[in-house]
Amino acid sequence: MLVTSRSYAEYEAMFDLTELPASVLDCCAGGSGFTAEAAARGVDAIAVDPVYDLSTPDLVDAVRRGLPAGAAIVDEHAASFVWNWYGDPARKDEMRIEAADRFLQDVSSAPERYVHGSLPELPFEDQRFDLVLCSHLLFTWAEKYDRAWHLAALRELVRVSRSEVRVFPLVQQGAGEPVAYLPELLAELTEVTATIRQVPYEFQVDADKMLVLSR
Ligand SMILES: C[S@@+](CC[C@H](N)C(=O)[O-])C[C@H]1O[C@@H](n2cnc3c(N)ncnc32)[C@H](O)[C@@H]1O
Numbered sequence: 001m002l003v004t005s006r007s008y009a010e011y012e013a014m015f016d017l018t019e020l021p022a023s024v025l026d027c028c029a030g031g032s033g034f035t036a037e038a039a040a041r042g043v044d045a046i047a048v049d050p051v052y053d054l055s056t057p058d059l060v061d062a063v064r065r066g067l068p069a070g071a072a073i074v075d076e077h078a079a080s081f082v083w084n085w086y087g088d089p090a091r092k093d094e095m096r097i098e099a100a101d102r103f104l105q106d107v108s109s110a111p112e113r114y115v116h117g118s119l120p121e122l123p124f125e126d127q128r129f130d131l132v133l134c135s136h137l138l139f140t141w142a143e144k145y146d147r148a149w150h151l152a153a154l155r156e157l158v159r160v161s162r163s164e165v166r167v168f169p170l171v172q173q174g175a176g177e178p179v180a181y182l183p184e185l186l187a188e189l190t191e192v193t194a195t196i197r198q199v200p201y202e203f204q205v206d207a208d209k210m211l212v213l214s215r
């Protein structure tokens with residue numbers, strides 16, 4: 001799986017963030033610059049990802065490889081992407097390179113913010129974070145992770161959140177196929193209120209909605 005590096009600005013748009021609460025978890029953060037930027041704004045921000053147990057050279061390599069590999073997926077499925085939000089491919093690459101640099105700088109200066117772990121079992125206590133964000137893992141990789149995994153992962157994200165979980169996008173990678181069992185999954189999550197909300201971001205065609213799970 002790709003280790004991509006979305007920027008704080010992309011997270012703001014994908015998750016329709018206005019103000020951040022006191023504590024935020026970025027789950028499956030990869031090489032994203034979100035945690036570094038949120039921490040710089042005074043938020044108790046933590047990132048979790050299975051790749052955080054890699055050695056520094058291997059992590060740098062995985063993050064650097066994420067950019068061309070992500071761009072190749074877009075090229076392969078060009079008709080399934082729109083450029084209104086980014087403007088053009090050069091701007092997207094610029095944002096991702098800046099975010100990767102920000103991430104790599106922060107991992108070395110504040111390693112305590114980057115925790116090794118993977119869904120569906122996270123190394124955090126119940127209700128540890130006000131807000132939990134999940135970008136481009138659930139639904140995106142529905143070919144790799146099945147329905148039972150998704151249900152367990154959503155329950156785990158809810159367990160570590162005090163208030164809200166936000167997940168984006170709700171379609172699969174590449175051509176952006178919908179995930180057929182999404183409505184059934186949400187019906188099974190009776191312990192929370194599940195809402196699908198429009199966001200001010202679209203890259204995969206029609207993938208302009210996030211899932212919000214509220215306690
Ligand atoms: C496409 S990247 C998304 C990275 C970042 N959230 C972003 O939007 O740029 C997917 C990330 O999910 C991580 N991942 C894979 N399996 C995971 C799991 N079971 N639990 C948590 N993260 C996982 C990968 O290591 C990778 O960094």
